[in-house]
Amino acid sequence: MNFEASEKSRELQERLGRFLEMHVLPVDAEVEAFHRDPANLWKKWPGLEALKAAAREAGLWNLFLPLDYGEFSPGLTNLEYAPLAELMGRTRWASEVFNCSPPDTGNMEVLARYGSPGQQEAWLAPLLEGKIxxxxxxxxxxxxxxxxxxxxxxxxxxxxxxxxxxxxxxxxxxxxxxxxxxxxxxxxxxxxxxxxxxxxxxxxxxxxxxxxxxxxxxxxxxxxxxxxxxxxxxxxxxxxxxxxLGEGRGFEIAQGRLGPGRIHHCMRLIGMAQRALELMSERAISRSPFGRTLDTYSSIRQEVARSACEIEQARLLVLSAADKIDRVGSKGARDLIAMIKIVVPSMACTVIDRAIQIMGGLGVSADTPLAHYYAAARSLRLADGPDEVHMSQLGKATIRKYTAAHD
CATH class of the missing domain: 2.40.110.10 (Butyryl-CoA Dehydrogenase, subunit A, domain 2)
Known part of the structure; x- marks a missing residue:
């Protein structure tokens, strides 16, 4: 297995990273404060459309859409897109800037893959344009x-x-x-x-x-x-x-939609967990309880080390699932898709919780993204199928795989 990013993906990662650093991160606190204000409930942050226009001009638009979906995207595979989803996931609202937000991404994939020409003209086109x-x-x-x-x-x-x-x-x-x-x-x-x-x-x-x-x-x-x-x-x-597509085809469509969607969800969660790891590391060298900085305590070092290991394990598992979807489709990759849905949200909950604990009172406040990250990660243990369903299906498939010779 070789999950080394392609030259195309590496170049887009660099450009996306620069765009986030220059245009998104400087206004992150402003955007979050805007949406916390009850007066702005169900309103768009006024600067969003300008950022979307800049992202589109920069060629950072509809990054999630594979090549065979037309001229509106750079035509990335799931494996090539995965690290880009991770970068966007570090900032809660960033995906919309690049027209890569759920549920639009899944809906656009459904319409691109299964929609009639009339449906594509009426609804896919304005979604791809970011107009609706x-x-x-x-x-x-x-x-x-x-x-x-x-x-x-x-x-x-x-x-x-x-x-x-x-x-x-x-x-x-x-x-x-x-x-x-x-x-x-x-x-x-x-x-x-x-x-x-x-x-x-x-x-x-x-x-x-x-x-x-x-x-x-x-x-x-x-x-x-x-x-x-x-x-x-x-x-x-x-x-x-x-x-x-036709009557009785709903489950077929759902499986085509949810496979890549789970890659996107999981990589965004890895982005959140990675940022949580960075925040807890920064906190460890800046706080000094009982006369010592936190990073000198073995228990803190262990929490950071475990988090780094778990994030990398989860990242590699998601890249493996993305690669298999690219090679054999969602149906052929269903065991790996189940694995990432089981592993990644729980990993993110654990890592984010450690970061909150190390941050102390700051960690549960709105002054860091950690509390909102935790809410997102915990809800994704239910969304797109709860853990128990994925474990039941994966367990059944695994038992069948290793006992087939006895049938």
């Missing part, structure tokens, strides 16, 4: 959504249209003032085999019958301006042309 944002509606409050076959939202044919009815929550991105379109997963045939009941359909956010009930907070964070919404759909009428 989007949401992904999958999880439901009324059922155990760790098993997506429990889904109750219906997509019912009615002449030349579909009627969409259901209740969704944790609909990330739905509160954004620029969110114009949602991909909704529901059932078109409740009597079909379990994994052929589901479909995905495009629903405009201003469609009659779609109502945002409330924003949801994560450990008290509303994550403005994107947010996470609870949404009710009451006989929302959309044309049949809004169906993606």
């Amino acid at each position: 944002r989007s949401a992904f509606l999958m999880t439901e409050p009324g059922v155990a959504s760790s098993d997506a076959t429990n889904m109750e939202t219906s997509i019912t044919a009615d002449g030349g249209d579909y009627l969409v009815t259901g209740r969704k929550w944790w609909s990330s991105g739905a509160m954004d003032p620029d969110c114009k379109i949602a991909i909704v997963m529901g059932k078109t045939d409740f009597g079909a085999p379990r994994h052929q009941q589901h479909s995905m359909v495009l629903v405009p956010m201003d469609a009659p019958g779609l109502t945002i009930i409330r924003p949801l907070s994560v450990f008290g964070y509303l994550d403005s301006p994107e947010g996470h919404a609870e949404i009710v759909l009451e006989s929302v009428r959309v044309p049949k042309a809004n169906l993606i």
Whole structure:
């Protein structure tokens, strides 16, 4: 295995790093303060569009999109993109500057891979341009959504249209003032085999019958301006042309969407953990309890050492998963994808928690990103499937692999 970055990826890492250092980090505190102000809830930081324009001009735009998705990106593999996602992950809001924010990234991949020409013209093009944002509606409050076959939202044919009815929550991105379109997963045939009941359909956010009930907070964070919404759909009428790929293809689409998406999530988390390691190291040489700097205590050195080891282990595992997706696709890489989803969020929680402890009271304040990092890392032990589901599936596959000869 050779995970050495390609020349193209190295060059983009250098350019992205310079852009972040020159344009993003100097305003990080200003942006975070803006979004903490209740008066600015669900509003965009005024300088965001100028930064997006500068990033696009610099060729740092849609970095996540592979080559076969068209002219709007530099055409990177998942392995080439992974370190770029890590760099962006160090700053909570940076991904949007480069049009690389979830759930837009996954939605754009769905439309690029599975969308019809009409769907691509209507929704993919403005998403690629960064003119609009989007949401992904999958999880439901009324059922155990760790098993997506429990889904109750219906997509019912009615002449030349579909009627969409259901209740969704944790609909990330739905509160954004620029969110114009949602991909909704529901059932078109409740009597079909379990994994052929589901479909995905495009629903405009201003469609009659779609109502945002409330924003949801994560450990008290509303994550403005994107947010996470609870949404009710009451006989929302959309044309049949809004169906993606075909009836009963929802799980197929979901697997194509979630594989690369988990690479992105995990590499952003590694960026957070890496920055946490740097912050705890800086703190260790600047604080002197009981007459000695923290770095002279063996227990502190051990925490830093463990963190460095765990971050590098996780990074290499994600790069291995990215490489395998590039070579054999998400289905062929599903065991490694499960592994990174199990390992990385827990690793990030652990490393960030150590950094908070070493920082003391500063670590739980809003003066560092650590508290918000922890909330993000902890929520990702649930998002895109909880740990237990991934461990159950991986365990089953592993047992089958090593006992196949006994069958």
